[in-house]
Amino acid sequence: xxxxxxxxxxxxxxxxxxxxxxxxxxxxxxxxxxxxxxxxxxxxxxxxxxxxxxxxxxxxxxxxxxxxxxxxxxxxxxxxxxxxxxxxxxxxxxxxxxxxxxxxxxxxxxxxxxxxxxxxxxxxxxxxxxxxxxxxxxxxxxxxxxxxxxxxxxxxxxxxxxxxxxxxxxxxxxxxxxxxxxxxxxxxxxxxxxxxxxxxxxxxxxxxxxxxxxxxxxxxxxxxxxxxxxxxxxxxxxxxxxxxxxxxxxxxxxxxxxxxxxxxxxxxxxxxxxxxxxxxxxxxxxxxxxxxxxxxxxxxxxxxxxxxxxxxxxxxxxxxxxxxxxxxxxxxxxxxxxxxxxxxxxxxxxxxxxxxxxxxxxxxxxxxxxxxxxxxxxxxxxxxxxxxxxxxxxxxxxxxxxxxxxxxxxxxxxxxxxxxxxxxxxxxxxxxxxxxxxxxxxxxxxxxxxxxxxxxxxxxxxxxxxxxxxxxxxxxxxxxxxxxx
Amino acid sequence: xxxxxxxxxxxxxxxxxxxxxxxxxxxxxxxxxxxxxxxxxxxxxxxxxxxxxxxxxxxxxxxxxxxxxxxxxxxxxxxxxxxxxxxxxxxxxxxxxxxxxxxxxxxxxxxxxxxxxxxxxxxxxxxxxxxxxxxxxxxxxxxxxxxxxxxxxxxxxxxxxxxxxxxxxxxxxxxxxxxxxxxxxxxxxxxxxxxxxxxxxxxxxxxxxxxxxxxxxxxxxxxxxxxxxxxxxxxxxxxxxxxxxxxxxxxxxxxxxxxxxxxxxxxxxxxxxxxxxxxxxxxxxxxxxxxxxxxxxxxxxxxxxxxxxxxxxxxxxxxxxxxxxxxxxxxxxxxxxxxxxxxxxxxxxxxxxxxxxxxxxxxxxxxxxxxxxxxxxxxxxxxxxxxxxxxxxxxxxxxxxxxxxxxxxxxxxxxxxxxxxxxxxxxxxxxxxxxxxxxxxxxxxxxxxxxxxxxxxxxxxxxxxxxxxxxxxxxxxxxxxxxxx
Numbered sequence: 004x005x006x007x008x009x010x011x012x013x014x015x016x017x018x019x020x021x022x023x024x025x026x027x028x029x030x031x032x033x034x035x036x037x038x039x040x041x042x043x044x045x046x047x048x049x050x051x052x053x054x055x056x057x058x059x060x061x062x063x064x065x066x067x068x069x070x071x072x073x074x075x076x077x078x079x080x081x082x083x084x085x086x087x088x089x090x091x092x093x094x095x096x097x098x099x100x101x102x103x104x105x106x107x108x109x110x111x112x113x114x115x116x117x118x119x120x121x122x123x124x125x126x127x128x129x130x131x132x133x134x135x136x137x138x139x140x141x142x143x144x145x146x147x148x149x150x151x152x153x154x155x156x157x158x159x160x161x162x163x164x165x166x167x168x169x170x171x172x173x174x175x176x177x178x179x180x181x182x183x184x185x186x187x188x189x190x191x192x193x194x195x196x197x198x199x200x201x202x203x204x205x206x207x208x209x210x211x212x213x214x215x216x217x218x219x220x221x222x223x224x225x226x227x228x229x230x231x232x233x234x235x236x237x238x239x240x241x242x243x244x245x246x247x248x249x250x251x252x253x254x255x256x257x258x259x260x261x262x263x264x265x266x267x268x269x270x271x272x273x274x275x276x277x278x279x280x281x282x283x284x285x286x287x288x289x290x291x292x293x294x295x296x297x298x299x300x301x302x303x304x305x306x307x308x309x310x311x312x313x314x315x316x317x318x319x320x321x322x323x324x325x326x327x328x329x330x331x332x333x334x335x336x337x338x339x340x341x342x343x344x345x346x347x348x349x350x351x352x353x354x355x356x357x358x359x360x361x362x363x364x365x366x367x368x369x370x371x372x373x374x375x376x377x378x379x380x381x382x383x384x385x386x387x388x389x390x391x392x393x394x395x396x397x398x399x400x401x402x403x404x405x406x407x408x409x410x411x412x413x414x415x416x417x418x419x420x421x422x423x424x425x426x427x428x429x430x431x432x433x434x435x436x437x438x439x440x441x442x443x444x445x446x447x448x449x450x451x452x453x454x455x456x457x458x459x460x461x462x463x464x465x466x467x468x469x470x471x472x473x474x475x476x477x478x479x480x481x482x483x484x485x486x487x488x
Numbered sequence: 489x490x491x492x493x494x495x496x497x498x499x500x501x502x503x504x505x506x507x508x509x510x511x512x513x514x515x516x517x518x519x520x521x522x523x524x525x526x527x528x529x530x531x532x533x534x535x536x537x538x539x540x541x542x543x544x545x546x547x548x549x550x551x552x553x554x555x556x557x558x559x560x561x562x563x564x565x566x567x568x569x570x571x572x573x574x575x576x577x578x579x580x581x582x583x584x585x586x587x588x589x590x591x592x593x594x595x596x597x598x599x600x601x602x603x604x605x606x607x608x609x610x611x612x613x614x615x616x617x618x619x620x621x622x623x624x625x626x627x628x629x630x631x632x633x634x635x636x637x638x639x640x641x642x643x644x645x646x647x648x649x650x651x652x653x654x655x656x657x658x659x660x661x662x663x664x665x666x667x668x669x670x671x672x673x674x675x676x677x678x679x680x681x682x683x684x685x686x687x688x689x690x691x692x693x694x695x696x697x698x699x700x701x702x703x704x705x706x707x708x709x710x711x712x713x714x715x716x717x718x719x720x721x722x723x724x725x726x727x728x729x730x731x732x733x734x735x736x737x738x739x740x741x742x743x744x745x746x747x748x749x750x751x752x753x754x755x756x757x758x759x760x761x762x763x764x765x766x767x768x769x770x771x772x773x774x775x776x777x778x779x780x781x782x783x784x785x786x787x788x789x790x791x792x793x794x795x796x797x798x799x800x801x802x803x804x805x806x807x808x809x810x811x812x813x814x815x816x817x818x819x820x821x822x823x824x825x826x827x828x829x830x831x832x833x834x835x836x837x838x839x840x841x842x843x844x845x846x847x848x849x850x851x852x853x854x855x856x857x858x859x860x861x862x863x864x865x866x867x868x869x870x871x872x873x874x875x876x877x878x879x880x881x882x883x884x885x886x887x888x889x890x891x892x893x894x895x896x897x898x899x900x901x902x903x904x905x906x907x908x909x910x911x912x913x914x915x916x917x918x919x920x921x922x923x924x925x926x927x928x929x930x931x932x933x934x935x936x937x938x939x940x941x942x943x944x945x946x947x948x949x950x951x952x953x954x955x956x957x958x959x960x961x962x963x964x965x966x967x968x969x970x971x972x973x
Binding site for chain 1: 493494495496497498499501502503504506507509511513514515522526545547548549550555557560561563564565566567568570571574577581582583600601602603604605606607608612639640642643646650651652653654669672673676714715745746747779782783785798799800801802803811812813815816819822823825826827828829830831832833834
């Protein structure tokens with residue numbers, strides 16, 4: 004071809020809001036790591052490592068985590084219901100227990116085929132089971148009419164932000180550091196992200212005074228702040244909010260009339276403290292002070308992607324709306340209906356997550372064993388990684404609290420910052436890229452999540468099996484520091 | 489509660505673009521039909537029918553269509569790979585053929601776990617298989633790098649419109665009648681829909697002169713028209729474009745520098761004419777006139793939801809980009825990465841669709857039998873329904889051409905229009921509501937798809953089994969006409 008063809012679309016005339024969006028978790032480093040992986044698979048030598056470790060994303064089953072047997076046995080029957088006709092074979096030769104078959108029959112009765120669209124907000128019977136789970140978890144009633152199945156929590160966040168934001172002056176309070184889904188979605192929507200910092204010196208705590216400051220200065224700048232996002236337990240920090248913190252946030256939201264978006268997808272990944280849902284505290288406050296909190300709107304999100312389930316490839320999730328106006332809910336229903344429905348097999352997995360085998364049921368023993376082993380394994384690996392970080396020069400990292408991540412501070416020498424600048428990179432980007440190129444370990448620079456000016460971090464999952472890769476980080480870090488000291 | 493709680497969000501202050509969006513396929517009538525279904529299930533009497541027939545949406549497996557055995561057998565092994573260890577049981581006792589096991593192993597090798605996130609644009613090996621399918625279909629090369637897996641075609645349309653539209657002056661040419669995904673997505677994006685009418689007198693043909701008129705008047709009104717949507721075969725009309733029609737559209741797009749969005753999800757649902765892909769014709773033109781068409785950008789979409797696959801609940805689909813700028817493609821990649829990836833089991837189903845058992849392979853005979861039976865069944869039901877419409881007073885309907893729908897014109901008496909007006913409804917809405925209330929049959933008023941002013945239609949699928957419901961429509965129609973004549 005002699006000349007560049009004259010196209011309609013180029014980088015200068017497409018949607019500027021899409022262009023502005025940043026999503027580092029799957030950005031340059033992730034793409035590069037996939038190239039390395041392909042090169043290694045293709046037998047290409049020349050790389051100083053033999054495997055790529057994707058510690059950039061919470062993708063449990065890409066690494067060590069085995070799916071829970073009960074879940075996958077039920078799903079296999081949903082995909083091929085003809086197997087159910089061979090009950091004897093399933094039970095006697097394939098290790099299926101009677102409760103697996105029973106559950107598959109129940110789901111098929113209510114879902115019909117997993118190949119059919121469901122209701123736009125999800126299968127009614129599954130929403131009912133979610134409501135029962137929430138009632139048991141929180142000690143307060145829940146209604147299936149307020150529950151919306153989604154394709155992972157991400158799709159739920161997308162829906163909620165779409166409806167909540169009215170125009171480019173609409174502001175959403177977002178914690179920093181944060182999972183970049185929020186900033187990226189707000190960019191695409193051309194709404195305003197109002198950042199508030201978490202307090203690293205207090206184990207990444209959520210401080211209402213800091214939130215207030217951000218809120219007030221946004222308001223002074225003409226921003227119509229409408230909602231506050233809380234990620235609890237935190238991503239990338241792992242921190243769980245105490246009941247008092249939650250009360251303070253609700254009180255603030257009530258005063259300033261803010262919708263609360265509680266991203267609670269790591270609710271079972273807790274090592275320090277405990278998970279307390281926003282719903283429980285809000286309903287408790289409504290009970291203690293009748294009428295006062297009835298206007299506080301809460302949307303809380305959960306998913307099958309994280310926790311001990313770890314089924315992110317199935318794109319299952321849900322959100323519950325509390326105290327929302329019915330007409331607003333009707334618009335949310337319409338919005339989700341444009342994309343028809345969440346993947347139905349993912350919806351079924353949500354049902355299995357919220358309603359796992361109970362003690363005494365045939366599949367319970369194995370379920371419990373697998374679940375506990377995953378939990379203990381995550382904790383163990385988190386602690387091993389943390390221990391390694393503690394020994395590294397210039398690295399500071401609080402004890403692992405929860406989620407699937409550590410987010411250490413890295414204090415890098417000035418010479419490293421200068422070398423980064425020469426390449427047009429931030430120092431944390433530069434560090435993470437060097438780490439990837441030297442070891443095949445892919446982590447995400449702190450700038451991908453936001454960090455206080457002058458501070459540097461990276462986020463790594465603690466999902467990868469073995470300890471060899473941890474050793475590689477230690478070795479790389481020493482060499483990096485020696486080089487740039 | 490004594491007073492209405494004071495909330496942040498109400499119908500007047502949420503996103504006005506979401507509010508403006510219309511999606512009738514799952515609108516008021518669909519919701520009402522679900523209420524009727526629940527009432528019937530609950531044993532509530534008083535309704536003049538015993539079942540609800542959801543003819544409002546192309547949801548094959550909700551009605552009669554059985555999943556293809558080969559597909560579901562493979563998926564069952566992907567969900568529970570432990571079954572593969574019992575090869576003898578699978579082969580000798582459960583009716584699995586060796587190629588089912590082989591395919592599951594191949595997919596697992598390339599996908600890893602279906603519970604893990606894949607690359608944002610989809611599993612590379614699956615994209616490669618799609619490229620091979622497209623090469624074979626079109627006779628021109630295809631590259632896996634230009635293919636993006638999506639959660640059904642809807643999600644692909646959402647992605648493309650997001651990137652293509654720059655601001656509220658960005659216009660997209662959309663056929664009328666159309667599948668309301670397009671108008672709804674453009675409303676949400678606050679971009680401009682530029683409608684062009686299909687020609688009912690020529691079997692809903694696509695006429696470039698009509699397109700030009702719409703284009704010119706939009707341009708004169710200051711709209712920056714950027715793309716043209718073609719639904720081929722049509723929804724709701726079923727019409728297939730001839731090669732000449734396609735050439736004309738490409739020529740026009742080339743002259744006016746428009747991106748072509750070819751929604752080709754019904755490519756196997758063709759009864760009259762044949763399916764010719766836009767890709768094939770575009771590449772042919774590029775070959776015939778070197779250089780001239782290299783700037784014509786085409787995005788073509790396909791999905792597992794329709795055709796003889798009918799697996800819409802699995803939310804699988806893909807789009808291929810042709811002649812797109814690489815920087816624009818990078819932005820598309822980033823956009824899809826914000827939602828992480830399409831459901832992985834749905835991606836596997838796409839692979840199965842584009843690479844079904846070949847003649848001579850163990851599963852081919854059954855696959856072919858099932859596939860053909862579904863095709864013939866659809867055709868038969870379409871013809872039976874068409875025959876019934878031909879006998880109905882004031883109803884005009886062309887022969888079934890393809891897709892899953894008929895879209896008859898209904899000429900209603902003035903008294904019906906008056907009665908509709910009294911209820912604040914359009915006459916077609918009024919008719920469809922009366923039909924639902926009298927018979928339990930849910931169809932969609934033509935106004936949900938757009939129709940020429942003064943003309944009235946409804947869309948019905950021909951998926952529902954049996955002929956009883958067709959008789960109910962005939963009977964209702966006669967009574968309706970008698971009442972309002």
